[in-house]
Amino acid sequence: MPAVRFQPGDTVMGRWPGSNLYYEVKVLRFDPKTQLYTVIYKDGTELELKDGDIKSLTGFKQGRSRSRSRSRSPARTRRSRSRSPARTVRRSSSRTTEVRKEKFKEVLEVRLTPVKTEEESENQVGSRYNLRRRKDQGDGRPAELEKKLEAILPQATPREAVKTTELEFGGRFGVLFWLLFLPVMVLALLILCAQEDASLLNFPLTPPPLHSLWDCQVFGIVLLWLLFQAVLSLLPIGKVVEGMPLKNGKTLKYRINGFYALIFSAISVGAASYNEVDLSYIHGHFLQFYTSALIISILLSVYLFIRSRWAAVDDLAPAVIFVKIIQLNPRIKDFDIKFFCEMRPGLIGWVVINFAMLLAEMKHKNLDTPSPAMLLVNGFQLLWVADGLWHEEKLLTMMDIVHDGFGFMLAFGDLAWVPFTFTCQAYYLASHPSDLSAFWIVAIMIMNVVGYYIFRKANSQKFAFRRNPSDPALSHLKTIPTATGKSLIVSGLWGFVRHPNYLGDLIMALAWSLSCGFNHVIPYFYLIYLILLLVHRNARDEHQCRKKYGLAWGEYCKTVRYRIFPGIY
Ligand SMILES: NC(=O)C1=CN([C@@H]2O[C@H](COP(=O)(O)OP(=O)(O)OC[C@H]3O[C@@H](n4cnc5c(N)ncnc54)[C@H](OP(=O)(O)O)[C@@H]3O)[C@@H](O)[C@H]2O)C=CC1
Numbered sequence: 139m140p141a142v143r144f145q146p147g148d149t150v151m152g153r154w155p156g157s158n159l160y161y162e163v164k165v166l167r168f169d170p171k172t173q174l175y176t177v178i179y180k181d182g183t184e185l186e187l188k189d190g191d192i193k194s195l196t197g198f199k200q201g202r203s204r205s206r207s208r209s210r211s212p213a214r215t216r217r218s219r220s221r222s223p224a225r226t227v228r229r230s231s232s233r234t235t236e237v238r239k240e241k242f243k244e245v246l247e248v249r250l251t252p253v254k255t256e257e258e259s260e261n262q263v264g265s266r267y268n269l270r271r272r273k274d275q276g277d278g279r280p281a282e283l284e285k286k287l288e289a290i291l292p293q294a295t296p297r298e299a300v301k302t303t304e305l306e307f308g309g310r311f312g313v314l315f316w317l318l319f320l321p322v323m324v325l326a327l328l329i330l331c332a333q334e335d336a337s338l339l340n341f342p343l344t345p346p347p348l349h350s351l352w353d354c355q356v357f358g359i360v361l362l363w364l365l366f367q368a369v370l371s372l373l374p375i376g377k378v379v380e381g382m383p384l385k386n387g388k389t390l391k392y393r394i395n396g397f398y399a400l401i402f403s404a405i406s407v408g409a410a411s412y413n414e415v416d417l418s419y420i421h422g423h424f425l426q427f428y429t430s431a432l433i434i435s436i437l438l439s440v441y442l443f444i445r446s447r448w449a450a451v452d453d454l455a456p457a458v459i460f461v462k463i464i465q466l467n468p469r470i471k472d473f474d475i476k477f478f479c480e481m482r483p484g485l486i487g488w489v490v491i492n493f494a495m496l497l498a499e500m501k502h503k504n505l506d507t508p509s510p511a512m513l514l515v516n517g518f519q520l521l522w523v524a525d526g527l528w529h530e531e532k533l534l535t536m537m538d539i540v541h542d543g544f545g546f547m548l549a550f551g552d553l554a555w556v557p558f559t560f561t562c563q564a565y566y567l568a569s570h571p572s573d574l575s576a577f578w579i580v581a582i583m584i585m586n587v588v589g590y591y592i593f594r595k596a597n598s599q600k601f602a603f604r605r606n607p608s609d610p611a612l613s614h615l616k617t618i619p620t621a622t623g624k625s626l627i628v629s630g631l632w633g634f635v636r637h638p639n640y641l642g643d644l645i646m647a648l649a650w651s652l653s654c655g656f657n658h659v660i661p662y663f664y665l666i667y668l669i670l671l672l673v674h675r676n677a678r679d680e681h682q683c684r685k686k687y688g689l690a691w692g693e694y695c696k697t698v699r700y701r702i703f704p705g706i707y
């Protein structure tokens with residue numbers, strides 16, 4: 139094992155990732171497990187660097203003075219300048235109305251002046267990252283040479299170096315807790331929902347009989363549903379898009395046909411119902427459906443764990459729970475298991491279950507039409523799911539797909555949590571009354587429209603801005619430049635709170651819960667879950683952004699003070 143060359147507090151020269159530019163950085167710590175140094179740049183950005191990406195100040199200065207003494211071609215100087223993050227910032231800032239505080243500008247443009255290495259001047263071999271990019275763009279470099287270069291360039295991080303879980307959900311002890319607690323909690327929620335008196339104080343102390351939890355036919359139906367959705371996802375309908383670049387510089391292809399899958403599923407369910415298939419069967423066997431989905435999600439995570447042992451190191455990522463390292467993008471040929479599970483069986487299953495609950499309500503309460511509350515819940519949630527599937531492509535940029543390994547937490551979340559807890563309002567309404575006055579119906583509808591508008595506009599604006607920051611349609615937005623070259627929007631919805639998309643989502647969740655009245659806390663479960671999840675997600679995202687954007691993030695937080703709730707948090 140190589141000796142630790144630098145100590146915390148040392149000032150050294152650190153390579154800017156993906157380039158050959160070096161900046162003065164301070165060493166914060168060294169992790170012997172991953173063999174990575176955490177360093178802080180002068181603009182406050184914290185990054186983890188390999189030993190090979192760090193040079194001592196003295197060695198670096200000697201190298202530079204030697205290279206300076208040789209004649210420097212103007213072309214080289216030009217290249218060096220154009221690749222500086224400070225230059226990138228200047229270019230992007232001219233396109234939009236930037237919020238430019240003089241002090242901030244000074245930090246980015248003066249202190250972050252990159253210095254070119256001696257090797258870069260003499261040796262035109264770029265980093266591994268650059269090489270791959272040129273190859274992808276087809277610059278005509280002979281394949282032979284590419285292979286030789288790959289052999290001498292730094293190899294992929296060893297398996298142990300893939301950062302293990304950041305202990306975001308309570309660490310090692312938390313793992314066992316969540317593993318047992320989450321499935322039992324969903325079961326308890328469903329048992330309460332089905333009780334005539336759904337009060338928490340009235341929770342039955344005897345466990346449910348085994349036959350109410352297991353049924354082979356139900357298990358078969360759940361398997362058939364998964365198979366049906368898998369077949370729909372493989373249909374050659376809809377465009378094929380590329381995901382975000384992976385660690386190895388490559389991209390994966392995804393077929394985007396979620397909205398078609400929703401329509402096919404709706405037609406199939408409609409046809410089944412028309413042919414007198416009794417969909418209220420789902421209501422009567424709901425616990426059995428849940429245990430089947432739970433068992434499948436456990437089996438899936440065991441399969442994912444086993445196959446991750448043979449996965450390429452590049453394809454490993456920290457899982458949030460269950461196992462430490464797991465595959466980021468497990469695939470069977472072109473079938474992407476994570477993308478499929480996130481968007482299809484659970485999400486489309488949610489609206490089918492809601493519809494089954496609507497039929498069950500009519501059947502059990504002997505109604506000719508569903509109650510207004512049931513119609514509101516079905517309509518609102520169908521809109522949310524349809525919206526998600528319509529914008530399916532945007533999921534490819536989200537942290538769940540880009541960053542999180544696919545282990546138990548996501549498998550359980552997608553296959554059991556989403557279809558069985560997100561449906562709890564419709565399940566509750568199937569056997570409990572919610573008499574809404576006309577005033578409440580209108581107020582709740584307005585609330586959902588406002589929430590949806592904020593949610594959709596914020597998400598679409600950020601997506602469009604990230605795809606093309608110089609889009610003329612976005613030129614009215616004020617932005618803050620960052621040292622990475624990306625900017626942050628600080629006006630409009632993104633200038634109101636730092637996560638307007640979360641705010642919109644929460645307003646909608648409130649509208650869904652209010653539709654069920656005030657008799658019990660159970661229909662508010664989704665709202666409570668979403669507040670906890672989004673507050674946690676917000677903290678996680680802010681931590682990442684502070685590391686990524688340094689001072690610029692601090693500036694953004696000063697300009698836009700509140701995270702999700704204006705005036706509160
Ligand atoms: N119902 C549910 O169970 C859940 C719903 N959701 C919903 O999914 C949607 C997406 O959420 P999520 O993926 O968590 O996060 P966001 O879509 O909010 O993405 C956060 C990222 O956006 C970028 N960003 C942050 N601020 C700005 C800014 N001012 N200008 C430009 N870019 C910015 C940063 O990435 P970068 O700069 O690198 O681009 C940051 O990491 C939300 O609407 C949320 O409500 C999410 C989780 C669960």
Ligand SMILES: CC(C)=CCC[C@@H](C)[C@H]1CC=C2C3=C(CC[C@@]21C)[C@@]1(C)CC[C@H](O)C(C)(C)[C@@H]1CC3
Nearest residue numbers: 320480522525526527533538547550551552555556
């Ligand atoms: C406690 C527990 C098991 C949590 C698991 C959380 C996951 C179920 C959710 C985390 C983020 C999600 C998102 C969607 C589904 C639920 C999970 C996976 C989502 C894909 C649904 C469709 C939406 O339009 C969305 C794209 C905004 C959304 C993104 C986040």
